[in-house]
Amino acid sequence: MSEPTAGPTVAPFIAINNLRKSFALGGAVVHALAGVDLTIDAGTFHSIMGPSGSGKSTLLYLLGGLDRPTGGRIVVDGAALQDMDENALAAYRRQVVGFVFQSFNLISSLSAWENVAFPMRFTGVARRERRERAFALLERVGLADRRLHRPSELSGGQQQRVAIARSLVNEPRLILADEPTGNLDTASGQSIMELLSELHSDGRTVVVVTHDPRMAAYTTHQVFLLDGCTVSDEQYRAVTGLPPSAQVARPVAAPAS
Ligand SMILES: Nc1ncnc2c1ncn2[C@@H]1O[C@H](COP(=O)(O)OP(=O)(O)OP(=O)(O)O)[C@@H](O)[C@H]1O
Ligand SMILES: [Mg+2]
Numbered sequence: 001m002s003e004p005t006a007g008p009t010v011a012p013f014i015a016i017n018n019l020r021k022s023f024a025l026g027g028a029v030v031h032a033l034a035g036v037d038l039t040i041d042a043g044t045f046h047s048i049m050g051p052s053g054s055g056k057s058t059l060l061y062l063l064g065g066l067d068r069p070t071g072g073r074i075v076v077d078g079a080a081l082q083d084m085d086e087n088a089l090a091a092y093r094r095q096v097v098g099f100v101f102q103s104f105n106l107i108s109s110l111s112a113w114e115n116v117a118f119p120m121r122f123t124g125v126a127r128r129e130r131r132e133r134a135f136a137l138l139e140r141v142g143l144a145d146r147r148l149h150r151p152s153e154l155s156g157g158q159q160q161r162v163a164i165a166r167s168l169v170n171e172p173r174l175i176l177a178d179e180p181t182g183n184l185d186t187a188s189g190q191s192i193m194e195l196l197s198e199l200h201s202d203g204r205t206v207v208v209v210t211h212d213p214r215m216a217a218y219t220t221h222q223v224f225l226l227d228g229c230t231v232s233d234e235q236y237r238a239v240t241g242l243p244p245s246a247q248v249a250r251p252v253a254a255p256a257s
Contacts, residue, residue, distance in 0.1 A: 011078065013042035013174075013205055014063070019072035021058050021228075032058040034228035035072070040221075042173075045200040046207045047216035050225030051240065056209040057178050059225070063207065064176045065093045076174065094119075098167030100177035104159040106151040106166075112138060113147040116165045123170075137165040141195060157188030164195060175199055177208040181215050190250070193218040213242055217250045 021033040032055045040046055048056050061067040062074055065081055068089075074081045079092060093099075106115045116134035125133075138147045141161040151159050160180055167175060177196065181189030193208075193215050200206045200220075208219065216222050224236035236242070 012039040014040035015075045017073040019074055020070045022070045031228050036230055042205050044221050045219045046221045047219040048209045048223045049216055054225040055228040060176050060178050060209050064097045064099050065089045096174055098172035098175045100163050100167050100180045102179035102182040104163045108151050111148050112162045115162055119169045137168050141165045156184050160192050175204055175206045179209055
């Protein structure tokens with residue numbers, strides 16, 4: 001077999017350059033992101049770690065087109081988010097991104113399948129097809145037998161699975177999750193990270209914000225933020241006192257009793 005020849009350089013799926021986001025608070029200005037540079041290749045599973053207030057959610061929201069940068073560039077699949085008008089940004093959110101939040105954000109009066117189908121309500125998809133797609137997605141996340149349950153009748157981990165199924169409804173290439181295991185016990189958090197790993201294995205790019213090094217151990221790449229800037233693994237550990245990532249294992253499932 002011949003050696004592959006060097007082709008043209010392929011742009012990364014996500015390219016972030018000198019990304020800045022400031023908030024004016026009273027007379028003061030908070031620099032939530034103070035010049036972030038980051039590239040994320042398609043099909044990777046990234047975690048963003050950092051102490052409270054370091055800018056993790058801000059970075060994820062900018063990636064998801066939920067907010068706009070104060071400066072710098074954020075290009076996803078060739079599309080420069082900072083240059084998009086509201087319509088283009090809304091289309092980006094709908095077509096490219098699936099967002100998962102710490103607090104699940106389900107509608108309490110709707111069943112699991114209705115929650116999953118909700119984003120399709122305004123897309124002209126007939127109710128019957130919405131239901132079929134929602135059922136298939138609930139099966140995908142292991143909740144086929146819970147599709148008629150309301151959020152209050154589900155465990156936290158199950159509610160997060162419904163939220164993940166909902167995030168998949170428009171077949172996004174990019175899944176963004178902000179502390180998806182933050183409200184869950186270790187075992188439920190572990191199963192959510194396993195589900196996100198599966199979505200990554202299916203070919204999606206997944207970016208998850210987490211405080212927990214054991215959850216970050218599921219990801220293929222770790223990004224560290226301090227005071228709105230990316231820092232190296234060594235710098236991060238020197239400041240936070242955390243052990244090297246190679247020594248942090250995934251939590252081991254408790255044996256069934
Ligand atoms: N809408 C806002 N208005 C003013 N300041 C904000 C706003 N959003 C974030 N900030 C500030 O920006 C900084 C970064 O916030 P961010 O929410 O990104 O942190 P985080 O790393 O996600 O923290 P946590 O782990 O607590 O969720 C913080 O100082 C925060 O107070
Ligand atoms: Mg946050």
